[in-house]
Amino acid sequence: MSATDAVHEAAAVLREAARTGVPCPPVRTLLPEEDVAAAYAVQRLYVERSLAEGRRLVGRKIGLTSPAVQRQLGVGQPDFGALFADMAVPEGLPIAPGRLMQPKVEAEVALVLGADLPHRDPTAADLLRATAFALPALEIVDSRIAGWDIGIVDTVADNASCGLYVLGGTPVPLDRVDLRDAAMTLTKNGETVSQGTGRDCLGSPLTAALWLAATLAGLGDPLKAGDLVLTGALGPMAVAAEGDEFTARIDGLGTVSTAFASATTQGARA
Numbered sequence: 001m002s003a004t005d006a007v008h009e010a011a012a013v014l015r016e017a018a019r020t021g022v023p024c025p026p027v028r029t030l031l032p033e034e035d036v037a038a039a040y041a042v043q044r045l046y047v048e049r050s051l052a053e054g055r056r057l058v059g060r061k062i063g064l065t066s067p068a069v070q071r072q073l074g075v076g077q078p079d080f081g082a083l084f085a086d087m088a089v090p091e092g093l094p095i096a097p098g099r100l101m102q103p104k105v106e107a108e109v110a111l112v113l114g115a116d117l118p119h120r121d122p123t124a125a126d127l128l129r130a131t132a133f134a135l136p137a138l139e140i141v142d143s144r145i146a147g148w149d150i151g152i153v154d155t156v157a158d159n160a161s162c163g164l165y166v167l168g169g170t171p172v173p174l175d176r177v178d179l180r181d182a183a184m185t186l187t188k189n190g191e192t193v194s195q196g197t198g199r200d201c202l203g204s205p206l207t208a209a210l211w212l213a214a215t216l217a218g219l220g221d222p223l224k225a226g227d228l229v230l231t232g233a234l235g236p237m238a239v240a241a242e243g244d245e246f247t248a249r250i251d252g253l254g255t256v257s258t259a260f261a262s263a264t265t266q267g268a269r270a
């Protein structure tokens, strides 16, 4: 198979898994070993197809920023994926049963940009100037690959294992919060399941965002005003099941919550 055919084949396998709700085998067996560029080519096909279908790209997520998550997944480098508007779950609306295949929940800092970040060598000053506000966020990661048996190539090809996300409702300007020292606690059904601080996200959520800004500018697709950036987990991921309720508290940013509906739950669902 040619390299191009392999990229298309991996994209088709992941698409079928998403369509049927049946996780697929790792796609790293289809792509050249450890070829992260080929994996991003698979991700690009997903993004292009999504845009052609009318989905609205609203920003990017950064993944694999925390040592705890890197250990959980056995992957030692950050990556990024695309965020679409239809992946946002409003706070207060439960997540419908069956919407995701193998969900896990992470607590992170979200940044919303008020200006473009076009440079390949952005500085902290550029980022601080460009960020309109921060929010607490939950990312619900989900792997299209059976049993989360992923390496870097699998997760990059699979849109950085992104599923859904929930944003807190109170924007905080960056001059009001120290993101590096901010402590995070994530509870599941009232029990603490994950803890960390901003330092656990590549040293600081701002450092993670600078990595993303530089990487995307280098690829000719820079971050723009209005973009949402999920900067990466501050602590380990927690497995989610129907009926579970999660709340994250991040110092200086407040709380954000979500719930997974059970099949018997009535009412509106995301």
Ligand SMILES: C=C/C=C(\O)C(=O)O
Residues within 6 Å of the ligand: 062, 063, 064, 065, 066, 069, 073, 106, 139, 141, 155, 160, 161, 231, 232, 233
């Ligand atoms: C597999 C996904 C990992 C992340 O989203 C993260 O570490 O933030």
